[in-house]
Amino acid sequence: MGASVLSSFSGCSKSQFEDKNIITANNSSKVNFKLATSWPKHFPIMGEAVLKFAERVREVSSGSIEIQVFGKDELLPALSVFDGASTGAIDIFHSGPYYWKGKSLSISIFGGVPFGMTPDEGLSWFKYGGGMDLWREIYDRYNLYPMLGGNTGPQMGGWFRKEVNTLNDLKGLKMRIPGLGGQVMAKLGVTVQTLPGGEIFQALQTGAIDAAEWVGPYDDEKLGLNKVAKYYYYPGWWEPGATLELQINLNDWNKLPPEYQVAISTATYESNLTMLARYDSLNNEALQRLLSSGTQVRDYSTEILTAAQKASFALYDEFASQDADFKAIYQQWLEFRKRIYAWHKLNEGSFTNFVYSQF
Amino acid sequence: MGASVLSSFSGCSKSQFEDKNIITANNSSKVNFKLATSWPKHFPIMGEAVLKFAERVREVSSGSIEIQVFGKDELLPALSVFDGASTGAIDIFHSGPYYWKGKSLSISIFGGVPFGMTPDEGLSWFKYGGGMDLWREIYDRYNLYPMLGGNTGPQMGGWFRKEVNTLNDLKGLKMRIPGLGGQVMAKLGVTVQTLPGGEIFQALQTGAIDAAEWVGPYDDEKLGLNKVAKYYYYPGWWEPGATLELQINLNDWNKLPPEYQVAISTATYESNLTMLARYDSLNNEALQRLLSSGTQVRDYSTEILTAAQKASFALYDEFASQDADFKAIYQQWLEFRKRIYAWHKLNEGSFTNFVYSQF
Numbered sequence: 001m002g003a004s005v006l007s008s009f010s011g012c013s014k015s016q017f018e019d020k021n022i023i024t025a026n027n028s029s030k031v032n033f034k035l036a037t038s039w040p041k042h043f044p045i046m047g048e049a050v051l052k053f054a055e056r057v058r059e060v061s062s063g064s065i066e067i068q069v070f071g072k073d074e075l076l077p078a079l080s081v082f083d084g085a086s087t088g089a090i091d092i093f094h095s096g097p098y099y100w101k102g103k104s105l106s107i108s109i110f111g112g113v114p115f116g117m118t119p120d121e122g123l124s125w126f127k128y129g130g131g132m133d134l135w136r137e138i139y140d141r142y143n144l145y146p147m148l149g150g151n152t153g154p155q156m157g158g159w160f161r162k163e164v165n166t167l168n169d170l171k172g173l174k175m176r177i178p179g180l181g182g183q184v185m186a187k188l189g190v191t192v193q194t195l196p197g198g199e200i201f202q203a204l205q206t207g208a209i210d211a212a213e214w215v216g217p218y219d220d221e222k223l224g225l226n227k228v229a230k231y232y233y234y235p236g237w238w239e240p241g242a243t244l245e246l247q248i249n250l251n252d253w254n255k256l257p258p259e260y261q262v263a264i265s266t267a268t269y270e271s272n273l274t275m276l277a278r279y280d281s282l283n284n285e286a287l288q289r290l291l292s293s294g295t296q297v298r299d300y301s302t303e304i305l306t307a308a309q310k311a312s313f314a315l316y317d318e319f320a321s322q323d324a325d326f327k328a329i330y331q332q333w334l335e336f337r338k339r340i341y342a343w344h345k346l347n348e349g350s351f352t353n354f355v356y357s358q359f
Numbered sequence: 360m361g362a363s364v365l366s367s368f369s370g371c372s373k374s375q376f377e378d379k380n381i382i383t384a385n386n387s388s389k390v391n392f393k394l395a396t397s398w399p400k401h402f403p404i405m406g407e408a409v410l411k412f413a414e415r416v417r418e419v420s421s422g423s424i425e426i427q428v429f430g431k432d433e434l435l436p437a438l439s440v441f442d443g444a445s446t447g448a449i450d451i452f453h454s455g456p457y458y459w460k461g462k463s464l465s466i467s468i469f470g471g472v473p474f475g476m477t478p479d480e481g482l483s484w485f486k487y488g489g490g491m492d493l494w495r496e497i498y499d500r501y502n503l504y505p506m507l508g509g510n511t512g513p514q515m516g517g518w519f520r521k522e523v524n525t526l527n528d529l530k531g532l533k534m535r536i537p538g539l540g541g542q543v544m545a546k547l548g549v550t551v552q553t554l555p556g557g558e559i560f561q562a563l564q565t566g567a568i569d570a571a572e573w574v575g576p577y578d579d580e581k582l583g584l585n586k587v588a589k590y591y592y593y594p595g596w597w598e599p600g601a602t603l604e605l606q607i608n609l610n611d612w613n614k615l616p617p618e619y620q621v622a623i624s625t626a627t628y629e630s631n632l633t634m635l636a637r638y639d640s641l642n643n644e645a646l647q648r649l650l651s652s653g654t655q656v657r658d659y660s661t662e663i664l665t666a667a668q669k670a671s672f673a674l675y676d677e678f679a680s681q682d683a684d685f686k687a688i689y690q691q692w693l694e695f696r697k698r699i700y701a702w703h704k705l706n707e708g709s710f711t712n713f714v715y716s717q718f
Contacts, residue, residue, distance in 0.1 A: 056621070056625055059618060059621045059622075059625075060419040060420075060621060060622055060625050061419075062421065062618060115714060118707060118710075118711065119479070120478070120479065120512075120635060120636070120639060121639070123632060123635070123636045123639075124635075124636040124637075124639035124640045124643075126636075127632075127633055127636040127637070127640070128636055128637055128639075128640035128641075129640055153479075153706065153707070154706040154707045154710055155706070156705075156706060216706065217702075235705050235706050235709040235710060236706070236710070237710055237713070240707075240710050259418060259421060262415070262418045262419060263418075263419055266415055266418075266419050266625055266626060266628075266629055267625060269625075269628040269629040269631075269632050269633075270625055270628040272628075272632055273482060273486075273628050273631055273632050274486055274628075276479060276482070276483075277479070277482045277483040277485075277486040277487055278483075278486070278487055280479060280480070280482075280483035280487075280699060280702065280703075281483045281486070281487035281488055281699075282487075283702050283706070284483075284695075284698040284699045284701065284702035285698065287698070287701060287702050287705065288698055288701070297705060299709050300709075302713070305713050309713075309714075336643075338718065339643040339644065339646070339647055340639060340640075340643045341714060341715055341718045342643065342646060342647070342718045343576075343639065343642050343643035343646050344639075344711070344715065345711075345715035345718050346515075346594050346646065346656060347512065347513040347514070347515060347575065347594050347595070347642070348477060348512070348513045348599075348711075349711055349712075349715045350594040350658050350659075351477075351513055351594060351595070351596055351599050352477065352703070352704075352707075352708055352711070353708070353712065354596070354661070354664050354668075355474060355668075355700060356700055356703065356704035356708045359697065359700045359701045359704050
């Protein structure tokens with residue numbers, strides 16, 4: 001079922017509003033949208049941000065747009081939301097582009113890739129570097145209109161039973177790591193597992209796996225990953241800026257009056273800004289708790305990072321040879337990445353290098 | 360003159376809307392606000408973001424809130440906007456908290472200080488680390504209600520005729536650098552100048568000054584600073600996250616119906632996100648042009664950075680001993696900074712260290 005566009009409001013003539021020079025939504029229709037997410041409705045931060053988005057849309061549209069939020073499995077399974085919104089069974093979904101690689105390899109770029117861009121770099125690419133236009137072009141084929149759905153910030157690289165320093169240490173290691181990060185790890189000899197979040201704790205505890213990545217200190221602590229044993233905790237390189245998405249059925253979007261489109265798109269900015277700010281706030285506190293309770297933080301060695309980067313770009317070259325869209329978007333993205341890396345290395349990196357070295 | 364709150368709309372009874380369960384702004388009044396900025400009305404990025412903010416507020420309020428934007432000197436001189444909004448001569452201003460240190464030393468913290476936090480770190484502090492509550496408490500005394508007004512990203516550290524490597528190289532150097540950065544440089548022996556932007560080019564060209572800082576590649580190029588000579592260009596440490604502000608007269612704010620407050624505050628998120636994204640986009644392109652045309656990029660030496668950091672924190676200790684508000688806010692801010700530095704060092708710094716090193 002698509003958008004329920006109810007009867008037009010006619011309790012009061014249009015001219016009464018025009019006399020006051022107040023252009024309002026009241027001579028338009030009320031809209032009811034169904035939004036499904038790939039996570040539980042009240043999933044910390046991510047799920048909460050979606051509920052806040054729906055609330056804000058209702059408020060800034062003076063109640064004219066009502067978005068009803070459904071968590072994973074309430075209307076659709078987590079990975080059916082794309083098709084659901086594409087066909088009009090639902091109107092909007094909140095998920096991550098990294099889930100839809102099977103539809104088009106090119107989609108993975110929009111979600112952030114190993115050795116990709118940080119959140120601010122990604123936002124600059126989407127908004128002013130051509131990224132959003134490319135995203136719209138691709139999703140147009142699936143009858144979807146893309147909007148930014150928030151960012152987790154650079155995710156952590158997981159918990160390891162033993163320190164990994166060399167490429168040899170990775171060989172045969174059984175690690176829970178999904179997505180492109182998993183594909184790269186597989187190239188480095190890791191035996192990749194793709195357990196759902198809820199099964200990670202037990203798999204680590206029983207020794208069924210040797211390592212696992214999830215999100216970051218706040219979420220990892222919630223799964224109890226720090227309590228399985230005194231694991232080594234590594235920063236990540238496969239999700240340096242995991243971009244989430246709010247996708248709306250294109251017919252729904254095109255039928256909306258411009259002021260309704262503005263209400264929805266304006267509300268997405270709040271989700272984007274506050275989601276990252278909240279992750280950063282809860283993660284910085286959780287990290288202190290982890291460190292106090294004995295978590296050992298380690299860095300990936302240059303040997304591993306160099307090999308992982310090489311394997312990542314080899315993977316992108318494979319994708320480019322298989323998919324013309326991936327190739328075109330990747331080349332454009334790569335040029336932007338090069339320029340913004342040079343800029344952030346200079347203005348932000350030189351500063352943070354110095355100040356972080358003291359912490 | 361304060362807000363012009365016009366007559367209530369009464370062309371159609373409230374119950375007609377309630378019947379349709381549409382809560383609208385139409386049974387409230389139309390509001391006209393005057394907003395003055397500390398920069399020219401169409402100042403690139405910063406000024407444009409304010410115009411976009413006003414447009415968005417009008418749109419999401421269905422035309423009920425009209426914000427008329429006035430550039431510097433159109434209604435008030437650049438540095439009179441604070442008092443203007445405080446007294447109600449205007450309703451809103453857009454400026455930078457670093458201008459108001461003379462009112463209360465504590466205000467400088469909200470604008471970002473030397474060796475302070477990056478944009479994302481600052482946002483996390485404001486939104487979830489207690490920063491916004493402290494800002495509201497301070498500005499409440501001036502009859503102002505603070506909202507975030509955007510961020511430039513870490514600003515550059517200026518153009519130098521000669522390389523500066525040691526503290527000795529800074530002694531007696533005549534440099535255009537205002538604000539706290541200037542106070543710190545003065546402690547390091549620099550002869551500080553505070554020319555307006557429009558006079559920097561000539562002062563550098565004639566040799567009246569030896570060095571000057573402005574904003575970043577895009578804005579610096581507009582002033583022609585790269586054309587004076589083959590100057591050395593350094594990254595900065597005094598404005599790692601220059602936060603701008605949108606301040607609204609507190610009486611105006613309190614009189615607004617909740618749905619109008621939401622319309623205004625929601626629109627600020629777009630300004631915040633897009634301003635930084637645009638700076639990052641235009642700066643990364645401008646940097647490439649500067650490098651191609653011969654600009655020499657250098658880093659401050661550890662000797663200078665270490666001394667500058669020490670001088671900065673000595674300055675904050677002086678402020679803390681003079682001002683109880685500064686002391687309280689500074690201590691809270693410092694705790695947050697410590698935790699978020701540790702977190703970003705781990706998740707983002709470890710990643711960017713590796714990838715930026717190749718650019």
